[in-house]
Amino acid sequence: MSSEQTPRAPAAAPSAETPFIDWGPSLPARYGTGRARLLVANPETLYLTWESSLEAPSLWRIELARKDEPTIDFVLDGKSEELWLKVTPASVGEVRLFREEALVASLPFETPRAAPAELPPFKVERWASVHADQAPSDIDPPAGQPAPQHGFSVDTLPTSSRPTST
Amino acid sequence: MTTQGALLFVLHAHLPWVRHPEYARFMEEDWLYEAMSETYLPLLAMMDRLSQEQIPFALTMSLTPPLCEMLSDPLLQERYAKRLDDLIALGEKVTEESQGSPFESAAFEGYATLCELRSLYRHYQGRILDGFAKHAHSGQLEILTCGATHGLLALTATPEARHAQLAVAVANYEKHFGRKPEGIWLGECAYQAGLDQHLAANGLRYMFLETHGLLYAEPPPRFGHYRPILSEAGVVAFGRDPECSRQVWSAESGYPGDPTYREFYRDAGWDVPREWLNELLGGEDTPRANVGFKLHRITGKVELHQKEPYIPGLARARAMEHAQHFLQARKHQLTELKAHMGVTPLVVAPYDAELFGHWWYEGPLFIEALFRQAQHYPELQLVTPRQWLTEVPEIQVTRPAPSSWGDKGYWDVWLNPDNAWMYRHLHRAEEAMRELAGQYPEPSPLQARVLTQLGRELLLAQASDWAFIVTMKTTVPYAFKRTRLHLSQFAQLLEQLQREAIDEAFLEELEARDNIFPELDYQAWKPLEGEIHLSGVSSVAID
Numbered sequence: 061m062s063s064e065q066t067p068r069a070p071a072a073a074p075s076a077e078t079p080f081i082d083w084g085p086s087l088p089a090r091y092g093t094g095r096a097r098l099l100v101a102n103p104e105t106l107y108l109t110w111e112s113s114l115e116a117p118s119l120w121r122i123e124l125a126r127k128d129e130p131t132i133d134f135v136l137d138g139k140s141e142e143l144w145l146k147v148t149p150a151s152v153g154e155v156r157l158f159r160e161e162a163l164v165a166s167l168p169f170e171t172p173r174a175a176p177a178e179l180p181p182f183k184v185e186r187w188a189s190v191h192a193d194q195a196p197s198d199i200d201p202p203a204g205q206p207a208p209q210h211g212f213s214v215d216t217l218p219t220s221s222r223p224t225s226t
Numbered sequence: 227m228t229t230q231g232a233l234l235f236v237l238h239a240h241l242p243w244v245r246h247p248e249y250a251r252f253m254e255e256d257w258l259y260e261a262m263s264e265t266y267l268p269l270l271a272m273m274d275r276l277s278q279e280q281i282p283f284a285l286t287m288s289l290t291p292p293l294c295e296m297l298s299d300p301l302l303q304e305r306y307a308k309r310l311d312d313l314i315a316l317g318e319k320v321t322e323e324s325q326g327s328p329f330e331s332a333a334f335e336g337y338a339t340l341c342e343l344r345s346l347y348r349h350y351q352g353r354i355l356d357g358f359a360k361h362a363h364s365g366q367l368e369i370l371t372c373g374a375t376h377g378l379l380a381l382t383a384t385p386e387a388r389h390a391q392l393a394v395a396v397a398n399y400e401k402h403f404g405r406k407p408e409g410i411w412l413g414e415c416a417y418q419a420g421l422d423q424h425l426a427a428n429g430l431r432y433m434f435l436e437t438h439g440l441l442y443a444e445p446p447p448r449f450g451h452y453r454p455i456l457s458e459a460g461v462v463a464f465g466r467d468p469e470c471s472r473q474v475w476s477a478e479s480g481y482p483g484d485p486t487y488r489e490f491y492r493d494a495g496w497d498v499p500r501e502w503l504n505e506l507l508g509g510e511d512t513p514r515a516n517v518g519f520k521l522h523r524i525t526g527k528v529e530l531h532q533k534e535p536y537i538p539g540l541a542r543a544r545a546m547e548h549a550q551h552f553l554q555a556r557k558h559q560l561t562e563l564k565a566h567m568g569v570t571p572l573v574v575a576p577y578d579a580e581l582f583g584h585w586w587y588e589g590p591l592f593i594e595a596l597f598r599q600a601q602h603y604p605e606l607q608l609v610t611p612r613q614w615l616t617e618v619p620e621i622q623v624t625r626p627a628p629s630s631w632g633d634k635g636y637w638d639v640w641l642n643p644d645n646a647w648m649y650r651h652l653h654r655a656e657e658a659m660r661e662l663a664g665q666y667p668e669p670s671p672l673q674a675r676v677l678t679q680l681g682r683e684l685l686l687a688q689a690s691d692w693a694f695i696v697t698m699k700t701t702v703p704y705a706f707k708r709t710r711l712h713l714s715q716f717a718q719l720l721e722q723l724q725r726e727a728i729d730e731a732f733l734e735e736l737e738a739r740d741n742i743f744p745e746l747d748y749q750a751w752k753p754l755e756g757e758i759h760l761s762g763v764s765s766v767a768i769d
Contacts, residue, residue, distance in 0.1 A: 084710030087651050088717060094769030097653060099381060100628075100762035102636035109650055113769045142646070157768065167764035170419075172628035172636060177444040185448060186623035188456050192616045214460045 096157050098167035103149030103174040109142040110157060110165070118159045126153035149174035189215045230605040231560030231571040232614060234464065235593070236286040236434060238411050239266065239579035240376055242691040242708075243292040243742050247301055251508035253515075254704055258296055259309045260518050262354075265583035266297070267343045268590035270357045273367060274346070276597055283597040284608040287358070287579065288370035288411035291398040292689070294355060295742045298402065303352040310347065312505040314340045317519055319502055320494060324521070328535040332488075332521040335538035359403050368610035371399040371407040371430075374743070377688035378640050380418040380628070383653035383765045385758045386660040387688070388421070390750040392428040394685065394743060401745055408432065409611055413690045415439070415466070415576075416630040416637060420760040422457035427758075432462035432611050434576055435629055440465035442627035449622070452563055452571040454614070456621045463626045464611065469559060470575035473552060481548040482586035485524045486541050490585055492533045494519040520587070545588040549595035557605050572614060576631075628762060637762075645693040651713045653765065655684045658720055663751040675733060676723045677748040680716055682740050687712035712740070 096110035112118060122134040124145055134143060145155065150173040157165040191213045241261060246252035269287075276283050289297075296302050317337035324333040350357050361367035373379055374394035382388050392410075399407040409432040410425060417435050425433060432454070440451040440463060447455050451465030474480050495503060495517035504510055506517050522533035523541070556573060563571035582589025600608050609617075632639035641649070659680060666677055687709055695705035715736055722728045 084707035085714035087710055087713055088654075091654050094767060095654075096766055096768050097383060097649070098764040099641060099649065100637070101641045102634060102638050105638070107641060107646055107649075109646070110768060111650070144643070155764075159768075164768040165766045167766060169764060170761050172762075173442050173444075176442050176446050177627075178446075180445050185445070188460075188621055188623050189619045190456065190462065190615050190621055191619060192612055214456065 094164070096165040096167060098155050098169055100169060100171055101144075103172045104147055106145040106147055106155065106169055106171075107142070108145060108155055108157075108167070111141055112159065119161075121158040121161065123156040123158065124153065125156060126151050129153075147171055191215070229560075229570065229607040230557065230564045231573065232607045232609045233556050233560075233600075234286060234572060234574045234609055234611065234614060235284070235596070236288075236370075236411075236574065236576035237269070237579035237582065238288045238372075238576060239293055240288065240290040240372060240411075241293050241296065241580075242689045243296065243375065243686055243740075245296065245299060245302060245739075245741075247739060254701065255302070255305065258302060259306050261580050261584055262297075262306055262347075263310065263313070263340065263343055263518060264587065265580050265590070266354060267346055268339075268583045269579070269593070270350075270354055271342065271346050272590050272594045273361045274357070276594065277361065277364065277366070281598055281601065282608075283366050284368075284610045284613060285361075285366065285593075285597075286368045286370065286409075286610050288372050289355070289358060289402075290372040290376055290411070291374050291395050292376065292742065294398060294402045297355050298353060299741075307347065307352060309506070310340065310344050313517065313519060314344060316494070316498070316502055316506060316517065320498060320519060320521070323498075329521045331538055332536035335536075336519055336521070355402055362403060365610075365612075368409065368612055369399075369403060369407070370409045370411045370434075371395045372411045373413045374398065375685045375689040376413040376691060377685070378413050378416050378637070378690040378693070379421055379424070380416040380630070380637060380760070380762060381641055381649060382656060382688070382760075383649075383763055384656045384660055385424070385754050385760070386663070386751045387656040387684075388424050388758075388760070389427070389754060390659075390681070391685070391688065392424055392430065393750040394681075394746060396428050396430070397745055397747070398743060409434075414630045414632055414640065414694075416632075416640075416690075417463075417626055418628050418760050418762045419625065420758055422459040422461040422463075422626070423758045425461045426459040430461065432464065432615070434574065435463045435465050435626055436631040436635060437466050437468050438635055439463060439626050439629035442629070443624045444627070445624055447622050447624050449567055449569070449571070452567065452573065453569075453618075454572065454611075454621060455626065456623045457626055458623070462611070462615065462621065464572075464574045466576050466631065467573045470552075470556075470573060471577070473555065474575075474577060474581070481552075481592065482581070482589070483524065484544055484548070485526050486537070486544040487524050488520050488536050488541060488587040489522045489524045489530075489533050490520070490587070492520060492522040492530050493517060494521060497521075541588050542591060545591040546595040546599075549592050549599055552592075552596060553599055553603050553606065557603055560606060570618065572609070572618075639697050640690055640693040642697060645696040648693060648709055651709075652684075652688060655687065655713060655716050658716075659684050659748075659751040660753055662720075662723070663749055664753045666748075672728055672730070673723065674748070675737070676719050676728055678746050679733060679736050679740070680719050680723075681746050681748045681751065682742055683712045683716040683719065683736070686740060686742065687716065715740075 094113040099107045101107050120136045124132045152170050155167045241257050244254045317340055321333040321337045324330045362369045373391040377391045379388045410430045412433050415436050417439050437451050454462045454464045456462055493516040495515050523536040525534045692705040692709045696702055
């Protein structure tokens with residue numbers, strides 16, 4: 061694990077022993093079916109959480125695989141079921157979850173960019189034309205009548221049809 | 227369009243569903259009552275005045291489904307009417323007491339304003355949505371919807387849950403306003419790639435994004451955030467202009483911090499004799515609290531006890547000056563932009579509606595002055611999204627970038643070590659709901675009631691407000707309690723349905739208390755044909 065990849069401290073688990081969240085009725089500690097999830101929190105942070113249907117504690121290994129970057133491993137004991145992972149903006153990769161060295165889940169991710177995209181090498185723009193089907197004044201229904209529905213339609217314009225004066 | 231540019235002024239009006247019939251008085255219900263007196267009624271009064279005087283205005287407002295449901299709820303309407311009466315009674319006493327003192331004009335202004343609002347509330351017979359609908363029909367107000375309970379769609383696990391948040395919202399809008407919505411305010415402006423497909427599938431044709439939702443779009447839009455863009459799925463995205471936001475929002479230089487304006491934190495609830503507050507606070511023994519009647523001005527960076535008397539006339543004049551300043555700034559901004567862009571720019575100025583009136587007492591006056599003075603700025607055209615898209619139909623097709631208007635621009639506010647525990651349970655409930663909607667195509671009437679209530683409990687638990695409150699460290703116990711309560715009720719109902727042992731008394735209790743969306747159709751969660759992939763969320767079965 062490189063120094064840049066130190067995971068954040070895990071969030072407190074929702075247990076009755078944690079007074080800060082002990083408000084309201086209790087929620088299931090476990091759901092009995094195995095599930096792994098990966099959420100993107102921001103361009104540099106992923107949140108991985110999982111639950112195994114197996115009761116026995118397991119040795120978990122998490123592999124963070126990113127395109128064009130070295131793979132990083134995290135090894136956790138059987139109690140922990142979540143991990144915050146540091147990544148780079150606009151990166152594509154996969155988080156792999158291993159139990160006792162057997163692959164149990166592969167979760168793809170794509171992080172948002174944190175800067176404008178580069179302009180394409182040759183400038184091709186796509187334009188469309190949006191049409192409001194009905195004016196708002198036309199959609200006031202007569203008393204007792206259902207309102208007519210309205211909306212927009214879109215036509216694709218040729219590349220050259222860019223706004224010039226409006 | 228012959229002007230230098232256009233301004234699209236958007237207010238996002240939202241409160242989470244807070245309705246506690248089980249208590250005679252419940253503190254968090256005050257969020258609604260305060261916003262009614264300070265924001266929603268003053269904004270409606272403003273629109274009524276402008277309309278009567280035939281002064282054109284173009285305002286875009288989201289009225290979220292929970293807010294619409296609360297505004298049309300008879301119990302909350304009745305409670306608000308009583309609260310307004312009690313506040314007016316307090317205002318009358320304070321006004322009498324203040325005669326001849328430096329607080330005389332502040333007290334009278336507060337009292338007279340409340341009396342006017344009560345007349346307006348009675349005029350609409352408590353149904354203030356009718357007032358907003360009236361202005362929407364005139365075309366001067368465009369009302370947006372939002373996710374059913376302001377859920378943060380970018381952090382949901384299943385496409386069905388995202389679809390349900392939108393489908394329930396669309397049906398609710400139709401119930402309240404008699405037609406389908408065209409535009410949506412995504413909860414927290416939170417966008418992830420793929421959401422546009424859900425919006426399009428629900429007939430929603432435009433949305434609002436944070437600035438970098440457009441600036442970081444791929445390929446980069448030629449006009450940055452000064453023109454809307456069109457997503458691949460055919461949804462228009464309008465981008466927030468940071469300059470407009472700064473002028474109003476900035477804690478240091480924003481208009482609301484002007485020393486002339488009414489001080490939010492110095493409230494008569496802490497100053498008047500305690501016995502005057504018995505009705506408002508629900509008894510003699512309850513602790514003092516803010517009641518929404520205020521007599522001091524901001525004054526400057528001084529302690530609360532050093533605040534000086536509020537002078538309404540000066541504050542009104544200041545609001546007009548600020549409106550003029552805002553319009554001048556827009557005129558210069560748009561003139562420069564047009565010279566640079568060569569086409570008409572659009573500046574989008576979105577704000578939380580409750581900033582205007584609740585936090586910034588003179589905010590509605592500012593907006594009214596803005597519309598009145600805008601008539602004298604031919605260079606600047608005030609537009610709604612529909613007006614803009616009708617007049618300027620050409621639009622660049624590009625992919626909006628993942629973004630939100632929260633701190634740091636992504637989802638940290640709603641997903642961090644303090645609130646991450648919520649998602650494991652929310653996602654389980656989402657998956658269960660999808661499964662149930664597939665399992666029960668023809669339920670018995672009792673099963674249908676359970677399934678409908680399960681949908682309500684899930685939606686209520688999904689409100690982004692709870693995770694937000696936890697991060698902001700405001701009413702944290704309440705946010706935790708609400709999340710756990712709805713998820714726990716969901717789990718209990720689910721177990722009863724699966725065991726075929728439905729406790730009807732329990733079900734009735736929930737139906738009476740969490741009675742949001744009576745029109746709800748649990749089939750909104752039925753498994754979708756063809757997966758709509760959302761970037762940023764992966765979920766797989768293990769073991």
